[in-house]
Amino acid sequence: MSTSTATGDARTAAAKGVARRRVMWASSRTYISAIVIVVWCLLPFYWMVVTAFRDVGYTFDPTPFFTHVTWDNFATAFSSEMGNHLDRALLNSLFISGVTTAVALLFGVFAAYALARLNFRGKFMVLGVVLGASMFPGVAIVTPLFQLFTNINWTGTYQALIIPNISFVLPLTVYTLTSFFREMPWELEEAARIDGCTAGEAFRKVIMPLAAPAVFTTAILAFIAAWNEYLIASILSNDATQTVTVAIASFAGSQPHQEPYTAVMAAGTVVTIPLVVLVLIFQRKIVAGLTAGAVK
Amino acid sequence: MVRKMSKMYLPLAAIAAAAMALSACGGGSGGGGGGDASGDAGANLDGRGPITYVQGKDNSNVVRPLLDKWNAAHPDEKVTFKEQSDNADQQHDDLVKNFQAKNVDYDVASVDVIWTAEFAARGWLQPLKDKMAVSTEGMLPATVKTGTYNEVLYTLPQTSDGGILYYRKDLVPTPPKTWEEMMGMCSIAKDKGIDCYAGQFAQYEGLTVNVAEAINTQGGEIIGKDGKPTVNSADAKVGLGNLVTAYKNGNIPKQALTYQEEQGRQSFEAGKLLFLRNWPYVYNLAKTDGSSTVKDTFGIAPLPGKDGPGASSLGGHNMGVSVYSKNKATAKDFLAFMTSPESQKFYATQGSLAPVLGDLYDDAELVKQLPYLPVLKTSIENAVPRPVTPFYPAVTQAIQQNSFAALQGSKTVDQALTDMEAAISTAVSK
């Protein structure tokens, strides 16, 4: 955005020169900042990848470059012979996080619309209850939940993993969406309704496209939160419904007491990269289409 | 207005009411009380049929082949394997949750040696007596002690583990027999510019293991026969004092305060440590690890003691039968099968898991494959189990926190033991 206005401002050639230098400076500052951020975010990840590719016999070697490179750790991570079912766990996590995100977004959009747009009594209470759900120590929820789900024979089922996940991401979803919806130009929706749209149509056709960046960000956050959920999954999943976090936590060394660092790092690499790629593809294909020009 | 409100929150109210009702019948107290549990202990003793065996991660594929063998021989009493995480705390919590929920599918469980008393006192484990009696003949006595609570056997020893001393035989020709002797040899380490001794001194369960060894070796005791703490004694003072003095004068390097098993192994394999207290698993790795610089220059010995071998703490696992199991007769047979000499040998050869049967330690074929067995036998024969108490989780916290403070120097040894005794005493007076 800085480029277009800076040039627009400039009236004379001299001013143009100054402006150009300013733009150069601004953009090189942007690049420097970007590089610093990228390095900060990726350096520990780099070390994780180095470890993931390192021979297990050199687990503790602190050489900061790729040495003793091997694919063995990845083989270990996927080795069903050693009881590591990372492939199945990836599918489970994908399914569970996907459903969680979809349902949480749907419910969240409903609730946020009501909270941001409608007048009704007890709004503060609803917001309080929703927020309250993020206040109880997660570790204390597990035991009673386990008993509840055992009573209704749900342990090990997908719904037993999905429903708690939805409740964990809902508070954030509702709050983010509410705060964004409140900023929406709702007069447009009114206008659309006067044009003959139903309330649902007006919302879908006018408001949703505008809210896309917010909804998408919320979706990423919800998806990753669900993807990373461990506590509930570790207690309520079984072999068939195990998620990646549980699968990784169950890795073991070839000997008792031996920590399977290298295999854990390999698995960490395997589950992180597709996630990031997935998010980027989504971002490109869907959001770019919906919000073209919004940030330029 | 009021009507609208009530309509809107009607579903909520209904759910809240349902929640109350459920929590009322779900046994809000959490731990299955002793009362109804003892009723279960008499039930299903003749039950036969399929059962589930629960164990932490099967590191080196030992359990599955054994189960295949059992299942082939018992088509009507098949055993299903439920594999838990590799983390002991998580295994513990998973068992607790399932016992609390009276899960009939957790028939037989592999429990860490320190959990027997807790699970037994909660009424979750079937006493292995009368109809359920299983043979402990030939098992090393210390291992049987870990499975015994109030004079009754609740869990059957399955695998064992004991501490042994790794030393650099290129620098120390004969290993030290006593703690003093070992401290005397630390000058050798100093001359070579390496560290002298390390065990597991980070604040976690490993510290309890090491402190218990130090105290027991000097004749001290943490909890007496009556379940009351006896740790504030002269012997215990010497034991903990040995560690604290060694830490202060540098014989134990300062970074050892961050060591769990793996960090100590790393240091030893890198040739930076003269003596290391660790479990037998280090043996194979130090011989084969690419980064190991001590492949041919290390030896093993029993832990140094007061005037002979030291008193190792015991690791390993026992097997217990859930009182909620429907097929206890099958479970009992399965226990016998898993602790038979053939199965025990398979544990050792396939998974480097130490047997609980004393004879196997002298088996020439096994010793050839696992050269540390004779040393380990001495270790386990002189071992003292960590305190057998239903309050173990609180007791180990008391030991860890106070001894760690003593090592750091923020507390004197006297103060640490006084606090330890007081903390254990509040823990066990519930």
Add this chain to the structure above:
Amino acid sequence: MSTHLDPAVKSSKTPGSKEVGADRKEKTQGRLAAMLITPTMVVLAIVIAYPVVNAIIMSLQQDEGLDPVTGTFVAGGFAGFANYIHWIFQQCTGPGGTTVSCPPGTLGAQFWSATGVTFFFTVITVFFETILGFWMALIMARAFRGRSVLRAAVLVPWAIPTAVTAKLWFFIFAFDGIANTLFHTSILWTGSEGPARAAIIIADIWKTTPFMALLILAGLQMIPGDIYEAAKVDGASTWQRFRMITLPLVKPALMVAILFRVLDALRMYDLPAIMTGGANGTTTLSILVVNQIRIGFNSAAALSTITFLIIFIVAFIFVRFLGANAVESASGEAKGKQK
């Protein structure tokens, strides 16, 4: 040009053609709101309300005691608020049922220190995460070649499962680990209080700043570009534009981000549990809860409830006095209606 103006051009019918009575309007809105909110409430009720009600009931029971004759645990009976008093006044039961001040090495002796540690971690991490997150978001919002690389990189720390992250940092901060090797230091990262806390804080900031950045970025993207254009034409400086436009407009998103980070940080568990196990002054309230669950469920339930209350108070203060926008004005509206 931002997109949000485009559809507006289409319609300009006379407003108010479907005039409705205010009361009827509110009634229909109320019914619609109830319908829209019910799914959220049902899910939260199943998963959160049940355990919370359960915990509160449990917290009023004594922990099971050991029957000295049989050596088995028996139910402890009604306790009133004894479990709460135990934590808040750090009182333990000594030998013979006497009440003593909890000795060092018991969990009861750690309640206030754990509360302090939890707040310490929360304040420091959220502070740095907000600043760094804002900065990252501002950079990410700029249009430049290679922006997608930046966005991908920022996602990485957040996308790695927490348990793996904690293991990674534990490994990095080992004495013979990469951190000491790289910087030629020999710091006992997990062996004494200051470095142990620093290690956990660094790991937490690394892991969760992207969360902040993404939320703030979404807030920035909602700001129509033409506002900036107008401000520039008026001659506002960069700083003025930031203070007068960016900050107020991004405030709702920022506040939600901070609020949820605070709530999460107050329940911090994984990082300290794996990196230090709570040693060296890093025991947070959640670690205390987990350790207590292994010792006595009912005291643990009381501790969970206390933790819940502490977090509730913090959230309340936050919402009331610092203005987490979503709640603030929404509640204002609701109140207006009631009067």
